[in-house]
Amino acid sequence: MKARTRNSSLTNALQILKSFNLEQPEWSLREIAANQNISISTAHRLLKTLEEENFIIHEKQHYKLGTSILRFTNIFIDDLDVLKGMTPYLKSLTKKTGQSAHIAMLSGKEVLYLKKEDGLIQVPLKSHIGRRNPFYATSSGQVIVAFMPDDQRLALLQQTQFIDFTTSTLTTIEQYERSFQQIRQQGVAISREELHMQFMSIAAPIFNKQNEVVASVSIAGKVKALQPNEKAFALSLKQTAEMITQFIQKYGAGSPNDIFNK
Template identity: 35%
Template structure:
């Protein structure tokens, strides 16, 4: 049976979401703390509506309460941290990606993990880009792209198991279709520090990726270069891989990553 939300109920839900966002927008650096009456007066809303919305956001930790005053909670700060991190990755990688494209003559990307997929957050095209392979904001399966495999490799075991349990998508002719095959590939990627995919997402396409780490040593993104097999030929793959790893390491350094941190501490 399909349940259809009545129009009046849908309108009420959307209005509540809109009002909740209006409340969150009131909190600024200049005025980080608000009371119920202040919010109601500022937004010309009833105190009962504000109280109800604040109770909901308090439960979800979007706000926190100190007595009768409210400030932004950890959920908002967490989202803010993600946005800041992505903006920093975009900013620090721009010049490095440009140089990578000049050196290799192929399109370069920065990808991040979003749920069970990857999203391209930055892309520098070469002079003769291959159409329809990627675009900023585009989501791709995690198990048949070089960036996806790099990002998945460094996730917790339970997430990897969850991805496998959902089933592996059949894309290009060489994409892994069995759990053991993917597991073996991830193990190899972890040892060698890069991923090469040929004919996996699309036929006749080669993608090579390396991990980007932040100051906590966490893999937060992947640098990849994508092109066709006739342009990224077998004899070029080693030199391409070395250059991509170099670019990924340079971005990592700009994000505060210190190689061999434990050894450097002694």
């Protein structure tokens, strides 16, 4: 079991809330205790408190997120004026390509999706707002890291343990450095079946006023739909990224957190 500290109860409660996602929206008491490495009695006590505040709902021996989470989510989304301002650009991109479009930023070793516009072509690809994926297996993450300063990029690569999700996933620093060089030359990152078989994505970087990469815009879909139009889609992404860059630069923020928490 986890060692108890003064803030362990709060930490455990937050970790429980973070464990709910689209892949597993419901947990049993035993599953939560095992997943968080805490005792069943501790898990029950924390869940009871969360339930009393409507952060958790208990139904049929399982727990799921409650209405308080929805209230905070709506407040957060509504307050992000910069993301709302990107909506016309994403809608235009989905209209041109027919594919779902995303805005993402780097969060640690993962890429975090901040905004999504569904395309005309619906595909069974889980890329919802708030989802995190390993940066190295997605075009969204790769294009951000490719344009990072050399020392930051190398430090991130050295700290990353690469998992081969498919036979196309790159697994060495040398492979990624060669790929990043090509990304910088092309202005876009193209990920073919590196995270999921039969799917690919294309992404372009978004920069702040200091010409530092802060986010990416991407489209994702089936290989058979994107690959024949790869060049045209890449051009549309670069044009969209440039328009979003111009829009975002008026905020004058120095980092992704400054921009998306403004």
